Amino acid sequence: MTKTDELFRVDGQAAIITGAGRGLGRAFAVALARAGADSILVARRADDLAETARLVAAEGRKAYAVPGDVTDPSIAAHAVEAAMREFDRLDILVNNAGAYGMGPIEDTSLEDWRRIVDVNLIGSFLFAKAAGKVFKTQKSGKVVNVASVLGIKAAAEATAYCAAKAGVIMLTRSLAAEWAPHGIGVNCIAPGLFKTDMSSVVFDSPEFLEQVMSGIPRGKWGEPDDLAGTVVYLASAASDHMVGQVLHVDGGSSVV
Numbered sequence: 001m002t003k004t005d006e007l008f009r010v011d012g013q014a015a016i017i018t019g020a021g022r023g024l025g026r027a028f029a030v031a032l033a034r035a036g037a038d039s040i041l042v043a044r045r046a047d048d049l050a051e052t053a054r055l056v057a058a059e060g061r062k063a064y065a066v067p068g069d070v071t072d073p074s075i076a077a078h079a080v081e082a083a084m085r086e087f088d089r090l091d092i093l094v095n096n097a098g099a100y101g102m103g104p105i106e107d108t109s110l111e112d113w114r115r116i117v118d119v120n121l122i123g124s125f126l127f128a129k130a131a132g133k134v135f136k137t138q139k140s141g142k143v144v145n146v147a148s149v150l151g152i153k154a155a156a157e158a159t160a161y162c163a164a165k166a167g168v169i170m171l172t173r174s175l176a177a178e179w180a181p182h183g184i185g186v187n188c189i190a191p192g193l194f195k196t197d198m199s200s201v202v203f204d205s206p207e208f209l210e211q212v213m214s215g216i217p218r219g220k221w222g223e224p225d226d227l228a229g230t231v232v233y234l235a236s237a238a239s240d241h242m243v244g245q246v247l248h249v250d251g252g253s254s255v256v
């Protein structure tokens with residue numbers, strides 16, 4: 001292995017990945033396993049987590065499920081406890097769980113708005129706070145938040161989601177400034193269109209899909225594995241001097 005290869009390894013490290021039951025979160029768990037990390041997997045559906053754990057095990061690493069809702073502060077505490085119990089360490093937090101919703105603002109209920117902000121933004125805060133206790137004590141750790149191109153580019157009828165993801169970006173920057181002196185790296189991925197359950201609202205409508213695709217210079221949507229390199233980069237020593245940055249992985253949709 002070359003010194004450059006070593007920079008991108010996380011052998012023997014332990015990660016917490018939220019929203020790891022399917023979609024991007026499952027791909028993050030597998031990518032980090034291929035780079036050498038064990039993981040604690042969080043989502044509400046235990047059967048989905050079991051399948052992700054199976055895929056991680058197939059890569060020769062361990063994964064344990066902590067089923068629960070990221071908006072419940074006790075779940076973040078359980079996830080950190082599980083990492084310390086099972087692996088005796090915690091090195092990486094991937095704040096990936098998200099919720100999406102569309103509709104005119106006058107039809108958006110307070111409950112829907114709160115749910116979107118709670119899952120995307122408050123969930124990320126709760127997990128960062130819980131993991132941060134370990135990271136600060138050991139003076140190391142990596143936080144990878146997952147925002148969206150819609151945290152930077154506005155979209156009509158997606159106000160709660162856009163506002164929540166813009167919040168995730170500012171959470172990243174602010175927390176990065178706070179924790180960089182403690183040796184903790186905090187950065188963010190802003191995906192464009194990826195084919196997952198969450199984006200089925202786009203893929204189920206040929207008109208909507210055509211409209212979104214017309215704004216992607218590369219002319220392709222992303223598959224979850226297209227983010228493998230990005231999450232490993234931000235979770236590994238390769239990104240040590242990167243502080244509070246947002247990596248746009250979107251086929252170019254944010255540059256036009």
Ligand SMILES: NC(=O)c1ccc[n+]([C@@H]2O[C@H](COP(=O)([O-])OP(=O)(O)OC[C@H]3O[C@@H](n4cnc5c(N)ncnc54)[C@H](OP(=O)(O)O)[C@@H]3O)[C@@H](O)[C@H]2O)c1
Nearest residue numbers: 019021022023024043044045069070098148194196197198
């Ligand atoms: N797909 C895209 O095009 C796209 C684009 C930009 C950004 N993103 C962001 O990327 C992240 C992953 O999205 P995805 O497309 O992979 O979504 P997805 O396919 O819908 O998967 C979401 C995952 O999060 C979990 N989850 C949802 N709400 C949760 C909650 N309250 N507590 C715990 N887990 C929860 C889900 O499991 P349970 O339902 O079992 O809890 C599932 O495992 C999200 O933050 C999303 O906003 C996605």
